Amino acid sequence: MTSLLPTHLAVPSLSLFISFGSRVSARSVMSSNHQIRVFPSPAELALSLTQLMINESQGKSSFSLGLSGGSLVSLLTRELTKTTGLDTKGWKVAMCDERLVPFTDPESTYGEYLRQLIPSEKLSESQFITIDPSLSVEECAADYTKKLREILPGNDIPVFDMLILGVGPDGHTASLFPGHSLLQVTDQIVAPISDSPKPPAQRITLTLPVINAAKTVVFVATGDGKAAVLKRILQEEESDPLPAARVSPVNGTLLWFLDETAAQHLTCPVEKHSVL
Numbered sequence: 001m002t003s004l005l006p007t008h009l010a011v012p013s014l015s016l017f018i019s020f021g022s023r024v025s026a027r028s029v030m031s032s033n034h035q036i037r038v039f040p041s042p043a044e045l046a047l048s049l050t051q052l053m054i055n056e057s058q059g060k061s062s063f064s065l066g067l068s069g070g071s072l073v074s075l076l077t078r079e080l081t082k083t084t085g086l087d088t089k090g091w092k093v094a095m096c097d098e099r100l101v102p103f104t105d106p107e108s109t110y111g112e113y114l115r116q117l118i119p120s121e122k123l124s125e126s127q128f129i130t131i132d133p134s135l136s137v138e139e140c141a142a143d144y145t146k147k148l149r150e151i152l153p154g155n156d157i158p159v160f161d162m163l164i165l166g167v168g169p170d171g172h173t174a175s176l177f178p179g180h181s182l183l184q185v186t187d188q189i190v191a192p193i194s195d196s197p198k199p200p201a202q203r204i205t206l207t208l209p210v211i212n213a214a215k216t217v218v219f220v221a222t223g224d225g226k227a228a229v230l231k232r233i234l235q236e237e238e239s240d241p242l243p244a245a246r247v248s249p250v251n252g253t254l255l256w257f258l259d260e261t262a263a264q265h266l267t268c269p270v271e272k273h274s275v276l
């Protein structure tokens with residue numbers, strides 16, 4: 001099959017287009033800037049994701065990347081640490097959201113990337129844009145806003161090259177939770193949250209305007225626990241859409257990277273990929 005994506009977003013893989021059923025909503029229709037890719041296993045997904053990151057950053061003097069926490073950390077770092085010939089010199093890595101805890105706390109997302117990634121020397125600590133966990137959550141969001149504006153100057157809304165997001169079984173993404181007032185924020189690029197339903201309660205998060213300004217947004221979801229919510233996000237037209245369903249890059253590309261278990265309830269068109 002010929003990919004509709006720009007060549008830098010095409011992933012070298014055996015891919016087979018399949019269309020399931022007839023229940024297709026506007027959200028789930030694949031287009032040149034919206035694709036759902038399904039992999040036989042999380043390992044194949046991670047390999048393809050790494051290839052995508054390499055393709056997108058190749059030949060660029062700088063590559064701004066936002067990473068999420070949760071299960072993504074080990075899925076991604078396991079693959080990145082064994083990738084050879086990776087040129088990450090220009091990479092600047094921010095967090096799509098971060099928990100307000102010291103970096104030594106196992107709950108710290110940056111702390112986890114640090115522990116799992118730095119020993120492999122694929123990235124250095126200085127390439128990460130980190131929060132200051134000694135601040136109050138409001139000050140922390142303001143400080144992180146300043147740091148992001150420094151690395152991504154020139155636009156009212158900073159434009160990341162790539163954001164990698166997870167999705168919770170409740171449909172949250174980054175630290176944007178269903179029904180939360182942060183979903184309405186339009187005048188901040190980083191917002192504080194003190195009542196996160198997923199512990200720890202205090203976090204900072206990118207807001208929807210900055211997520212939707214990114215050039216490429218990749219959602220990663222694996223496992224049974226995500227299957228039901230993915231069907232809602234990708235196939236239902238809800239009057240009050242779940243946070244992950246509100247992600248729709250204005251000028252960018254939206255890619256869903258799922259394993260077969262997470263995609264088990266989808267009846268919309270998807271691309272099946274196998275890279276091993």
Ligand SMILES: O=C(O)[C@H](O)[C@@H](O)[C@H](O)[C@H](O)COP(=O)(O)O
Pocket residue numbers: 068069070071072097099109165166167168169172173174175198
């Ligand atoms: O603080 C965090 O945990 C995240 O950054 C969060 O937004 C995560 O991406 C989702 O909760 C999915 O997490 P799982 O993949 O672990 O379910």
